Amino acid sequence: MLSEQDLIDRIVTIKNLNNNCFKYLEESSKGLLTQQIIYAVARLVTKKMEPVRLSEIAQSIFNTTNKAQQDNIRLTIEKTLLKCGIIEKLRYSVRDVRYILTAYRFQKTQNIDSFRGDRLDNIGQVFELPKNLWPIPDEYFLLKTTKNSLEYTLKKINSDFDSGSIPKGKYENMVLDLNDKLEKISTTIRTKYDKLDLLVIK
DSSP, X not given: OOOHHHHHHHHHOEEEEOHHHHGGGSGGGTTSHHHHHHHHHHHHHHHHSSOBOHHHHHHHHHSOOOHHHHHHHHHHIIIIIHHHTSEEEEEEETTEEEEEESOSEEEXXXXXXXXXXXXXXXXXXXXXXXXXXXXXXXXXXXXXXHHHHHHHHHHHHHHHHHTTOSOHHHHHHHHHHHXXXXXXXXXXXXXXXXXXXXXXXX
């Protein structure tokens, strides 16, 4: 299965798509099977934190694992989303084939021919799938929650000390301990989740 870092890399990556492929993400494609598949795969991967099977995608979209519906999804993926590089097909064994998004952020581009040679131009803003569909590890949220809690506690202790509610010796020990814990957690977030953190909090 994919590592946690692989999932994070897919979140922070911006995938370039030409207009013929980017259209599957646009409002005009809402309700079409191609876009339903994209969002179904995103939801399922976020829930399971691993690539998903055709049967799971069919269940999510059609509320059935009927083979005809699975074949319909498979053909749609192979003819469009695989060719565009929006979805990746992973074969773990003959009977275990799974799917995952290559990215969660996409940029529409176009090739421009000029006397200086071909170049790739960006069109519009980067399109992001909703953050609640990103496969963000539980540890990240736990670290952020703990960090916020420590910062709040530290602020409260400083306020209590200023008002004379905490003796100086006890205050200094508590602040030293909290700052030490806060630094360790902040270091872990910077080391493991730096790029992800910038996207989540923006």
